[in-house]
Amino acid sequence: MIDPQTVRFLDDLAIVDAHHHYWDLSGPVTYPWLQSPPWLAFRYGDYGAIRKSYLPEDYRRDHGAHRIVADIHMEAEPRHGMACAEIDWLASLGEVAPRAAAAQIWLDGDDLDDQLKELARRPLVRSVRHKPKALPREEARRGAAGSMDDPKWRDGYARLAATSLHFELQTPWWHLDAAADLARDFPETRIILNHCGLPAQRSDEDLAAWRAAIVRFADLENTVVKLSGIGLAPGIWPEEQNIHILRELITIFGPGRAMFASNFPVDRLCITFEAMFSAYKRAVHDLPREDVISLFSGCAASTYGLNIGEASLER
Structure with a gap:
């Protein structure tokens, strides 16, 4: 049982939500995976319930009493070529716009230099994401076209070192050996691992293999992890x-x-916001308070360059 003083501390805890999405399916940006069949195979199964607009008022309703003091928007896979349009739409939201954003990018695109130039003009952008080619675990190998080993993809990644942008990596854990090589070879670029490395297989053997891959990746100091995205099908x-x-x-x-x-x-396909963040709080209730604050706000604020103010961390 959690003592009452800790319960009050957790209830009042300031939160920087480090990864969420908005999309307006009637707006200026198009999202093929949400708007036109054939529908993608999806790791949570049927995603028909989220094929509708999701706007700041929907997010506020979902997060409810949890005290969100800042939020980070993750690109929602708009149509190729619309990365800047997505960022500009977010900025147009005004007071309810996210505090920072991760933009879509195509590291192997012929227009990469233009992409980087345009994104650099938009202060909301702090990081970029391009999902590298991923293979099923039973087919996993190094060197596939479009993967983190692809020379063109890797050459594009190398150009991030000259920017202030972080790289958001979404890949299953069995490709983290390639990610560790990226982190080692390009230490100027911070890699933010999305969704815990996607540990979808949950046998003891599977989790041991996931953990070994995570340990190797985390050994590089320019790596960070987002504690999110761990629902399971269906x-x-x-x-x-x-x-x-x-x-x-x-x-x-x-x-x-x-x-x-x-x-x-x-992740609303798997759990409510209230239940998720309540579970997060239960997961760390016994840690030192300074660690809890870092996990819920400090690390995200530091990573994305947010000034959330000392006064907002506790009340």
Whole structure:
């Protein structure tokens, strides 16, 4: 049982949601995966319930009483060529716009220099994401076209070192050997691992292999992890297993390199926002308060260059 003083501390905790999405399906940006069939195979199963606009008022309704003091928008895979249009739409939201954003980029695109130039003109942008080619675990190998080993993809990644942009990596854990090589070879670029490295297989053997891959990746100091995206098909959120995964990651990376995030509205397919963040709080209730604050706000604020103010951290 959590003591009452800790409950009050957790209830009042300031949160920087390090990864969520907005999209307006009637707006200026198009999202093929949400708007036109054939529908993609999706890791949570049927995603028909989120194929509708998701706007700041929807997010506020979802997060409810949890005290969100800042938020980071993750690119929602707009149509190729619309990365800047997505950022400009976010900026047009005014007071309800996210505090920072990760923009879509195509590292192997012939127009990469133009992409970087345009994104650099937009102060909302702090990082970029391009999902590298991923293979099924049973087919996993190094060197596939479009992967982190692809020379053209890697040459594009090398250009990030001359910018202030971080790289958001979404890839299954069995490709983290390639990610570790990227982190080692390009130490100027911070890699933010999305969604815990996607530990979808949950046998003891699978989790041991996931952990070994995570340990190798986390050994590089320019790596950070987002504690998010750990639902399972067909839309479930197994709390006991997930808390084990979260605690493993916090131990491996340390609270200064790990940040909680919602991945809403995607993870709404598995769990409510209230239930998710309540579970996050239960997962770390026994840690020192300074570690809890770092996990819920400090690491994200530092990573994305946010000034959220000391007064907002506790009340």
